[in-house]
Amino acid sequence: MAGYFRDEGIVLKSRDYQETDQLLTILTPRHGKLDAIVKGVRKPKSSLRSGTQQLCRSRFLFYAGKSLATITQCEVQSIYAPLRQDLKRLAYAFYLVEIADSAVMPGQVNPAMYILLKQGLEILAGAPPVLVARAFEARVLKILGLEPRLDRCASCGGDLDGGGRPALSPAAGGILCARCRGREGPEYQVMLGSIKAWQQLNRMNWQHLRRMHLTPNLTRELEEILPAFLEYYLDRKLKSRALINEIGGSENDGTGKDRPATRTPGD
Ligand SMILES: [Zn+2]
The missing domain is CATH 1.20.1440.120 (Recombination protein O, C-terminal domain)
Known part of the structure; x- marks a missing residue:
């Protein structure tokens, strides 16, 4: 499927690719899990930077090339601050x-x-x-x-x-x-x-x-x-x-502490 397509997605992984690009793995609702390149994103002024970090949810415009897709636009929805x-x-x-x-x-x-x-x-x-x-x-x-x-x-x-x-x-x-x-x-x-x-x-x-x-x-x-x-x-x-x-796992997060605990047989 060559050509442009839109989808939202959550960036699962990002790694450096070639000189100034990054290769992302994105989970999308309609196009599944896909790898896509963001060209020039490691240049200081790249407009694609904020929405393409790991753990961002964004709306993307992809271009499906012969092998990998490329991200041509992105609009950040949540960075989960x-x-x-x-x-x-x-x-x-x-x-x-x-x-x-x-x-x-x-x-x-x-x-x-x-x-x-x-x-x-x-x-x-x-x-x-x-x-x-x-x-x-x-x-x-x-x-x-x-x-x-x-x-x-x-x-x-x-x-x-x-x-x-x-x-x-x-x-x-x-x-x-x-x-x-x-x-x-x-x-x-x-x-x-x-x-x-x-x-x-x-x-x-x-x-x-x-x-x-x-x-x-x-x-x-x-x-x-x-x-x-x-x-x-x-x-x-x-x-x-x-x-x-x-970093401490389940300890000190308040579950079961400082509160009446639910006790069940066998516990
Ligand atoms: Zn049995």
Whole structure:
């Protein structure tokens, strides 16, 4: 498809290209994930500079060349300023961006993932980052058709609270009861409270995330099992998790602290 086309998009990645250009990876609602060159953007006076930085949402005019597309105009919609002013929120923003980048193949059109990333970045400005990340992961799994079975054992269909600790098994596509554990692949022992919180994250409206409270134990466990499940199916390690851990991860963000914690059996 040669010629001009318009779309909005979120810049997932940008790297220097040739002398003064940059090569961007952009997630768009209508044209999927695409690579595009911004010519001359590293010159001081380039008008394309502000809207083409990583983590910007802009309206673009692209020209589809023989190989790569070129960005000929762009109008910035949001630079997500509140995220750039807070190192922790910024680290989480890069995490959401990395997940979206890993979940959509080049050229693949996935409007649901675009909308999810856009909403996730907006909510991240005001809600506890650790909860936004968990809700985002849960929704990505849904969009990819990988939502795990959480209400019953994924293998025998039995009750999960029938005695013994259940475990999350990515290979089995859900939670295994104590009797079915240990048959294939990695497993992560889970508290019933974590399973309930995960179900809640699946159902919950984004706007209500601010009111969700988790105990530190549940927060830590979900922080391990949700990314593990996602990484198993994306078949890669999510690198931004290291940055989040470096700057303190889920600690000190108020979730489950200074507030009455929701306690559930098994916690
Ligand atoms: Zn079972």
